Amino acid sequence: MPHSSFNPYETAQKQFDNIADKLDLDAPTRNLLRDSMREFNFAIPVKMDDGSTKIFRGFRVQHNDARGPFNGGIRFHPQETIDTVRAQAMWMTWKCAVVDLPLGGGKGGVICDPHDLTTGEQERLCRGWVRQISKNIGPLSDIPAPDVMTNAQHMLWMLDEYETIQGNKYPGFITGKPVGMGGSLGRKEATGYGVVFTLREALKELGIRCEDTTASFQGFGNVAQYAIDLYHQLGGKTVCVSCWDQNDQVAYSYTRKDGIDLAELQGITSRFGCIDRAKATELGYQLQPGDAWIEQPVDILVPSALENQVNADTVQSIKPSVKILAEGANGPTSPQADKFLKKMGVFVIPDFIANAGGVICSYFEQVQCNINYFWERDEVLGKLDQKMTSAFIAVSELAKKKKLSTRDAAYVIAISRVAQACKDRSWI
Numbered sequence: 362m363p364h365s366s367f368n369p370y371e372t373a374q375k376q377f378d379n380i381a382d383k384l385d386l387d388a389p390t391r392n393l394l395r396d397s398m399r400e401f402n403f404a405i406p407v408k409m410d411d412g413s414t415k416i417f418r419g420f421r422v423q424h425n426d427a428r429g430p431f432n433g434g435i436r437f438h439p440q441e442t443i444d445t446v447r448a449q450a451m452w453m454t455w456k457c458a459v460v461d462l463p464l465g466g467g468k469g470g471v472i473c474d475p476h477d478l479t480t481g482e483q484e485r486l487c488r489g490w491v492r493q494i495s496k497n498i499g500p501l502s503d504i505p506a507p508d509v510m511t512n513a514q515h516m517l518w519m520l521d522e523y524e525t526i527q528g529n530k531y532p533g534f535i536t537g538k539p540v541g542m543g544g545s546l547g548r549k550e551a552t553g554y555g556v557v558f559t560l561r562e563a564l565k566e567l568g569i570r571c572e573d574t575t576a577s578f579q580g581f582g583n584v585a586q587y588a589i590d591l592y593h594q595l596g597g598k599t600v601c602v603s604c605w606d607q608n609d610q611v612a613y614s615y616t617r618k619d620g621i622d623l624a625e626l627q628g629i630t631s632r633f634g635c636i637d638r639a640k641a642t643e644l645g646y647q648l649q650p651g652d653a654w655i656e657q658p659v660d661i662l663v664p665s666a667l668e669n670q671v672n673a674d675t676v677q678s679i680k681p682s683v684k685i686l687a688e689g690a691n692g693p694t695s696p697q698a699d700k701f702l703k704k705m706g707v708f709v710i711p712d713f714i715a716n717a718g719g720v721i722c723s724y725f726e727q728v729q730c731n732i733n734y735f736w737e738r739d740e741v742l743g744k745l746d747q748k749m750t751s752a753f754i755a756v757s758e759l760a761k762k763k764k765l766s767t768r769d770a771a772y773v774i775a776i777s778r779v780a781q782a783c784k785d786r787s788w789i
Contacts, residue, residue, distance in 0.1 A: 367668075369444060374451075378391075378395070389789040397447055402419075403494065404418060404493075405471065405493055421467065421497070422446045422450040424465065427779055428463055428778065430465065430502050431466065432720060434509075435469035435507065435515075436508040436509040437486075439472065441470040442472075450467050450468035454775075455771075458774070458776075459713055461751075461778070464504075465779075467505075469508075470508075473486065475510050483515065488521075488522040491526070495522075498523075500531050500731075505519065505535050507536075513537055513544060514539070516535050516537045516538045517539055517542055532730040545722055546737060547738045548719075550587045551587075551741075552583065552716050552722075553588035553590065554588070556715050558753075560661065560710065561595060566757060567684060571592070574597050574659075574661055575620075577601040577602075577655070577663070579662075580664070580665035580690065584716065585666075588689060593623060599623075600620060600621065600659060601615065601621075601659070603653070612650075613636075613638060613648055614649040614651060614652075615641050617645065621646070655676075656680065660682060662685070663688075663689050664694070667690060669692065670694075671693050671694040673701075676698035676702065679702075686702060686710070690712065709768055714756060714771055721745055725745070
């Protein structure tokens with residue numbers, strides 16, 4: 362979990378300031394892009410199953426829409442904060458820009474633990490979130506999507522509530538919906554597969570065969586599971602995964618030197634990505650502390666959980682064997698850890714390229730909803746591969762040309778595009 366002293370928004374702003382200096386951005390541009398355009402903070406009253414009423418706190422942050430409508434997920438998490446949502450919204454702006462989507466960055470959240478809510482309570486919470494923000498979001502202005510601990514069912518409840526309020530059908534209002542109800546084939550695989558598309562290109566650049574590599578993953582939710590799936594299809598071997606244990610309220614790592622069996626672990630995992638600890642031990646997995654994923658003597662590390670997981674403390678546990686860090690999560694690496702990784706010679710695939718598969722496929726879903734024509738899975742994943750690969754190559758070439766880190770190169774491309782759009786609109 363994130364350290365209590367860690368402020369993701371401060372990190373996001375420092376990252377922006379660093380690139381703003383490199384680009385020599387003027388003061389108005391800095392002031393516009395450094396902060397959110399709009400922020401919403403609201404109460405959501407929910408009638409609980411026992412008849413009581415509980416008040417939840419919800420957020421929506423709209424960072425910048427110079428390149429197109431705001432777009433970004435909705436998180437359900439007990440440690441959600443407004444600064445986390447602000448940071449995620451800013452990172453989403455850069456993510457959409459670096460992969461050249463006509464979208465801006467937004468993010469939403471609710472302070473809650475869905476593990477503790479019944480299905481009916483979750484539905485009422487979803488509908489309540491939409492009621493509080495419905496005047497400020499929509500298919501032409503701000504398109505939500507699933508994120509941490511939200512899923513296709515949550516999105517469908519939100520869509521239904523929005524359409525009820527508006528009195529019409531707006532399938533493009535929200536993405537990540539169930540297939541057959543306006544959802545896109547390939548959407549559930551998109552983020553995890555996208556991570557591995559960029560990993561594949563990084564391995565090519567380094568002259569390493571995927572079949573000769575091992576990896577360790579933090580997290581075992583949707584992103585990690587599909588990333589592991591494609592990574593195994595390419596010949597790689599995963600020796601460790603970690604996940605949150607909802608009973609003990611701590612994280613554990615599960616290791617197997619000869620490689621994990623993905624289907625086997627999925628069979629003992631809850632819909633929230635929590636592995637059954639007792640059953641995993643019976644199956645021969647070694648149980649270790651949650652941070653053990655980063656200590657594995659592997660070639661590839663893939664943080665796919667929350668922000669600030671590779672920080673000044675944990676980065677020193679990374680073994681010399683590690684060649685690539687592929688950021689499946691948003692903001693998993695602190696600036697101090699970045700400097701350490703650079704000294705170690707670790708190739709970093711920055712988050713807003715590595716995990717951009719989700720927002721790319723959200724864009725594809727929106728396009729399909731708007732034209733009322735849906736593509737086959739292979740077409741969706743083929744278009745995703747093309748987008749991800751093009752973005753990676755552009756970043757890699759700029760990094761080599763300007764002698765920048767991959768993260769700085771990605772930021773330079775993204776921030777330049779957004780700044781130019783603001784100038785073209787005569788906002789600044």
